[in-house]
Amino acid sequence: MKNLFTAWRGLVLTLLLLTCTAPATAQTENAADTLPPPPGLRLLARPYGDSITLRWAPTDFTVWREMRANGVVLERRIAGADAWQSVTTDRLIAYTLDDFNNFTNTDNVHVVAVAEALHGDAEYPATPPAGPMGEVRLKLDEQDQRFFLAAVNADLSAQAATALGWRWTDRGLRPGIPYEYRVRTVPGKNQVGSRYTSEPLRVRSSDNFAFGPVSGLSIREGDQKVTLEWPVNPNRKRYVAYHVEVSDDGRNFRRTQEFPLFKTLPQDGETDFKHDIKLDENYVRRHYRLVGINSFGELAEPSMAAVGQGIDLTPPPSLNSLKATDNGSGGFRLTWEFPEATPPDVRGYVVVRSWDYKGPFSPVNDRVLPPLATEFTDPEPTPHRANYYAVYTYDTAGNYAMSTPAIALWHDEEPPAKPTGLTGKIDTLGNVFLVWEPGEEPDLHGYRVYMSHAKKREFLQVTSDILHQNYYFDSTRLRVLNEKIYYQVVALDNNFNPSAYSDILELERPDVMPPSAPVITDFAARGSSVTLRWRPGSSPDVVQQEIWRSGPDAAPRPIRALGGSDTLFVDTSTVARTPYVYFIRVSDEARLFADSRSVTIVSGTGTALEGVSAWARTQVPGTDEEAMTWQALGRGIGGFQLYRQSPGEALRPYRQLPAELRSWSIPAQENDASFAIQIIYQDGGRSALSSLAGPTKR
Numbered sequence: 022m023k024n025l026f027t028a029w030r031g032l033v034l035t036l037l038l039l040t041c042t043a044p045a046t047a048q049t050e051n052a053a054d055t056l057p058p059p060p061g062l063r064l065l066a067r068p069y070g071d072s073i074t075l076r077w078a079p080t081d082f083t084v085w086r087e088m089r090a091n092g093v094v095l096e097r098r099i100a101g102a103d104a105w106q107s108v109t110t111d112r113l114i115a116y117t118l119d120d121f122n123n124f125t126n127t128d129n130v131h132v133v134a135v136a137e138a139l140h141g142d143a144e145y146p147a148t149p150p151a152g153p154m155g156e157v158r159l160k161l162d163e164q165d166q167r168f169f170l171a172a173v174n175a176d177l178s179a180q181a182a183t184a185l186g187w188r189w190t191d192r193g194l195r196p197g198i199p200y201e202y203r204v205r206t207v208p209g210k211n212q213v214g215s216r217y218t219s220e221p222l223r224v225r226s227s228d229n230f231a232f233g234p235v236s237g238l239s240i241r242e243g244d245q246k247v248t249l250e251w252p253v254n255p256n257r258k259r260y261v262a263y264h265v266e267v268s269d270d271g272r273n274f275r276r277t278q279e280f281p282l283f284k285t286l287p288q289d290g291e292t293d294f295k296h297d298i299k300l301d302e303n304y305v306r307r308h309y310r311l312v313g314i315n316s317f318g319e320l321a322e323p324s325m326a327a328v329g330q331g332i333d334l335t336p337p338p339s340l341n342s343l344k345a346t347d348n349g350s351g352g353f354r355l356t357w358e359f360p361e362a363t364p365p366d367v368r369g370y371v372v373v374r375s376w377d378y379k380g381p382f383s384p385v386n387d388r389v390l391p392p393l394a395t396e397f398t399d400p401e402p403t404p405h406r407a408n409y410y411a412v413y414t415y416d417t418a419g420n421y422a423m424s425t426p427a428i429a430l431w432h433d434e435e436p437p438a439k440p441t442g443l444t445g446k447i448d449t450l451g452n453v454f455l456v457w458e459p460g461e462e463p464d465l466h467g468y469r470v471y472m473s474h475a476k477k478r479e480f481l482q483v484t485s486d487i488l489h490q491n492y493y494f495d496s497t498r499l500r501v502l503n504e505k506i507y508y509q510v511v512a513l514d515n516n517f518n519p520s521a522y523s524d525i526l527e528l529e530r531p532d533v534m535p536p537s538a539p540v541i542t543d544f545a546a547r548g549s550s551v552t553l554r555w556r557p558g559s560s561p562d563v564v565q566q567e568i569w570r571s572g573p574d575a576a577p578r579p580i581r582a583l584g585g586s587d588t589l590f591v592d593t594s595t596v597a598r599t600p601y602v603y604f605i606r607v608s609d610e611a612r613l614f615a616d617s618r619s620v621t622i623v624s625g626t627g628t629a630l631e632g633v634s635a636w637a638r639t640q641v642p643g644t645d646e647e648a649m650t651w652q653a654l655g656r657g658i659g660g661f662q663l664y665r666q667s668p669g670e671a672l673r674p675y676r677q678l679p680a681e682l683r684s685w686s687i688p689a690q691e692n693d694a695s696f697a698i699q700i701i702y703q704d705g706g707r708s709a710l711s712s713l714a715g716p717t718k719r
Contacts, residue, residue, distance in 0.1 A: 059080070060081055060084050061079075061080055061084060061217050061219065062077050062079060062093070062205070062206070062218065063077060063078055063219060064203065064219040064220070065316055065317075066222055066224040067230055067317045067319075068224055068227065068228045068229075069226065070196065070226060070227060071193070071194065072190050072191060072194060072226060073190070073194060073202075073224055073226050074189070074317055075189050075202055076175075076187060076188050077093070077204045078172055079217075082164040082165065082167070082168040085171070087206050087209075087216055089115050089139070090209065091112070091206055091207040091208070091209050092112035092186060092207045093114070093204050093205060093206050093207060094109070094204070094206075094207055094215075095107070095108040095113060095189050095191075096108060096202065096203050096205070097191065097200055097201065097202050098200070099198060099199070099200060099201075100199035100201050100223055105203065108189065108191050113186040113189060114186045115185050115186045116136075116185075118136070121140075124184075125184055129178060129180055131180070132178060132181050132184060134170055134173075135170070135171050135174050135181045135184055135185050136184070137170065138167045138170040138174075139167075139171070141167075143163050171185055173283070175188070176261045176262065176315075176316050177261075177262060177281060177314060182318065188317075194226040195226075196226055196227040197225060199224070199225050200223070200225070201221045201222065202221065202222050202224070203220070203221045203222070204218075204219045231255075232259060232315060232319065233259075233321065233322065234313070234322045234324045235251055235256055235260065235311040235312070235313045236251070236252070236255070236256065236324070237251050237256070238250070238251045238325060238326075240309060240327045241329075242329050243297075243332070244303065244332065244334035245300045245301070245302070245303055246297050246298060246299050246300055246331055247298050247309070247329040247330070247331060248297050248298075249296045249309060249311070249327070250293045250294065250295050251294050251311065251324075252294075253286065253287065253293065253294060256313070257286070257294075259313060259321075260313035260315055260321065261283070261315065261316050262281035262283050262313075262314040263281060263284070263311045263312065263313055263314065264276050264281050264282070264311070264312040264314070265278065265296065265310075266309070266312060267298075267308065267309050268309075269307055269308075271308040271326060274308070274310065274323070277298065281314055282296060300330075302331065303331035303332055303333050304332065306328055306329070306330045307328070307329070307330065308327070308328050309329065310323045310324045310327070311323070311324045332418065333366070333420060334418075334420060335420060336414075336420040336422040337364055337366070337414045337415070337420065337421070338364075338414070339412075339422040339423060339424045339425070340358065340370070340424040341357065341358045341359070341360055341424075343355065343357045343410065343425065343426075344356050345408070345410050345427045345428065347429070347430070347431055347432045348398065349432070352399055352400040352401070352402060353402050353410070353429040354396065354398050355372060355397045355398070355399065355410055355412070355427070356395060356396045357396070358395070359395070364416065367392045367415070367417075368389065368392065368415045368417050369390050369391055369392055369394070369415055370389065370392075370394060370397075370412050370414055371384055371389055371390070371412070371415065372385045372386070372390070372399070372411075372412055373385065373411050373412070373413060374399065374403070374408055374409065375409045375411075375426070376403060376408070376409065378426050378428070382426075385397075385399050405431075405462075405464035406466070406515045407428055407431075409426045410427050410429055411425070411427070430516050431464070431516060433464065433514065433515070434518060435514075435518065436512075436514065436518040436520045437460050437464075437512040437513070437514050437518070438461075438462065438512070438520060439512070439522070440457045440458065440468065440510040440512050440523040441524075442456075443455065443509070443526045444456060444457070445508065445528055446528065447497065447529070447530055449531045451496050451497050451498060451499045451530075452495075453494065453495035453496060453497055453506075453508075453528065454492070454494060455493045455508055456491060456492040456493075457523065458491065459491040460491075460512050462512075464514045464515045465512060465513075465514055465515075466515045466517065467487035467488050467489045467512075467513055468487065468488040468491070468510055468512050469487065469510070469519075470482070470483050470493045470510055471483065471508065471509045471510070471511065472508050472509075473506075474503045474506060475503070476507055480509055480522075483495055495508075499530050499531060499534075500533065500534055503530075504529055504532075505527055505530065506528050507526065507527055508525070508526045509522045509526070510522075510523040532610065532611035532613060533611075534613070535613040535614060536562065536607050536614070536615050537558030537615065538558055538607065538615040538618075539605050539607055539617045540555060540617060541554070541555045541604075541605065541620050542556050544620055546622050550591055550593045550595065551591070551592040552589070552590070552592075553589070553590045554588060554589055555588055556588065558607060560607075560609060562611075563585040563608070563609055564585050564610055565582055565584070565585060565607070566582070566583040566585060566606070567579040567582050567605070567607075568581040568583070568592070568603065569603065569604050569605070569616075570601050570602065571601065571602045572596075572599060572600075573599065573662070577602070577604075579606070580592065585607070597624055597707070598630065598708065599707060600621055600622070600624075600664070600710070601621070601623075602619050602620070602622075602671065603619060603620055603622060604618065604619040604620070605617040619671055620671075621671050621672050623699075623710050630655065630700065630707065631654075631655045631708055632699060633652060633653045633661075633698055633699075633700060633711055634652045634653070635650065635651055635652040636649070636650075636651045636711045636712060636714060637714065638696070638716075640717065646686055646687070646689070647687045647692060647717060648684050648685060649663075649687065649696055649698070650683065650684045651683060651711070652683065653683070653700055655700060655702075655708075657702050657703045658680045658700055658701075658702060659680055659702055660677050660678060660679055660680050661677065661679075661680070661682065661700060661701060662674060662677055662698065662699050662700075662707065663676050663677070663696060664696065664697040664698065664699075664710070665691070665694050665695070665696055666695045666696075666697075666713065667693070667694050668693055668694075672695075672697065672713070675696070692716060695715040697710050697711050697714070698711045699711065
């Protein structure tokens with residue numbers, strides 16, 4: 022019995038490799054295209070008039086293992102009846118090794134293949150895959166291969182399906198009577214009911230069975246190959262595999278390979294099965310046809326033959342060293358060299374011309390130059406501009422290859438005229454727009470634009486490519502020290518001869534930077550006047566300085582406008598013993614401005630009245646609160662003016678307190694502030710400002 026496998030092992034392995042892309046659900050007519058079916062049994066029927074052949078198959082190895090262990094029962098009933106009756110007297114189960122030797126044709130490779138799947142010894146590598154699941158993966162792979170080998174060969178051979186216990190022919194049926202069939206696994210020991218049962222299948226022995234030739238076969242010709250194409254529908258529902266046959270004369274056909282061809286569903290969006298056949302040579306016409314095989318191992322009638330041949334799609338090599346020169350007579354002479362390996366099927370050459378390196382190219386004339394030609398003269402090229410030439414090499418099959426284009430320049434050393442009328446502007450976003458008068462030369466090719474930040478410095482090219490219009494957009498930074506930027510333009514002809522530089526265009530950047538602020542360097546208060554001195558900023562475009570002042574109850578406002586170079590101001594409009602806040606605002610020609618730091622000055626400090634004494638910041642006993650305390654012994658006191666200075670800010674009036682008050686509780690949110698106080702007398706006079714009392718250290 023071992024000889025059954027030894028003799029056929031190589032052939033079975035070959036069959037397994039050839040069928041490795043076949044769909045595992047090939048025996049199911051309406052199997053899902055994307056999702057695997059749930060575990061179970063799938064049943065098909067083939068009516069023959071007086072009999073019906075049933076074919077079934079498990080969906081995976083787990084179901085098959087149950088079938089191998091316990092077998093299956095095929096049952097039948099007349100449609101509409103309740104009770105099922107067994108078709109066979111005994112269960113149907115896979116053959117043993119002795120059964121294979123005694124009841125099968127061991128010359129049938131498909132029979133041997135299912136015997137191998139059922140009883141063959143597993144062959145594992147000497148070293149299993151690494152990892153904790155290595156041996157498990159090997160076992161799963163072995164099970165998949167066994168199941169796959171069985172499923173495929175059951176489709177291809179009735180005897181193989183019978184040996185697996187997957188086929189039965191029910192005979193002696195009444196024509197026209199609808200029968201229902203099902204197949205189920207036999208319950209094992211201590212098992213209640215069948216574990217797997219197929220869906221009932223209704224069929225008459227007289228039903229028609231669609232099994233004509235493969236439809237829609239066509240051929241797509243390629244280089245030393247042909248591709249057979251046939252539609253997925255309806256063929257995929259009728260056939261699980263195909264034999265490919267070829268004929269030289271259309272009458273005597275032979276198979277292209279020993280084993281049938283299995284086709285999986287094509288990629289998304291494709292509607293045809295495809296199969297490539299490699300050819301030794303082109304232009305040999307042959308006839309091709311397909312023979313479909315269904316799940317019952319039956320061969321359909323051959324399809325209509327399609328005729329095709331391999332065709333030459335390989336382009337010839339392109340020419341080398343294409344050159345174009347001015348011949349001095351108003352034309353261009355082209356020369357080229359053959360590549361080292363020029364094939365014998367070169368038909369000739371076509372010269373094409375364009376105004377641009379990238380095309381489009383048009384033929385210079387209608388004739389094809391002979392295969393040995395190495396030069397060509399274009400007597401009427403496009404005047405006053407560069408011409409670009411390429412040469413197409415054609416072979417006898419119509420394939421072609423294009424050479425690298427070559428530029429042809431006229432012999433011209435006269436440059437174009439200097440560009441004129443250059444003007445432009447810069448907007449507040451730094452966008453630069455330049456425009457100039459267009460040149461009138463017929464061979465004018467374009468322009469280059471140059472820029473510099475100073476008239477006497479080198480001008481740098483800012484255009485990456487040659488401009489073919491008489492305007493240009495640029496951009497520049499505005500927050501720079503240089504207020505001006507300079508441009509020039511150069512024209513070029515088709516020979517790239519440069520013109521003289523245009524006149525220099527000077528553009529002034531829009532002013533977006535405020536002037537630098539002045540710095541108050543000194544101040545003094547005497548009597549009813551305040552004197553301010555400051556150092557002006559460094560901006561040269563300052564046109565005005567304004568003195569701004571705010572009082573105890575007045576918002577800041579300008580009180581005097583001065584020239585851009587003034588550094589002294591005396592304010593004689595102050596009220597004695599009154600605090601004022603001053604700052605200086607400078608404006609430039611673009612109406613941008615900047616403010617100096619503010620200073621607080623109490624007017625009339627030289628003749629100030631008596632102020633408070635014992636000014637102190639103390640802790641309120643028994644609490645976390647702080648308070649300001651003071652003494653005031655003068656007469657005619659009308660109240661007190663309290664000042665506050667928050668961290669990082671100037672001293673500012675805070676609130677007025679009544680005359681009888683000699684202490685004030687500091688709010689908790691003001692504990693980080695410093696405070697000062699002055700007396701407000703009933704006649705409007707004010708005392709000198711007290712010292713600044715800062716936060717207590719904790």
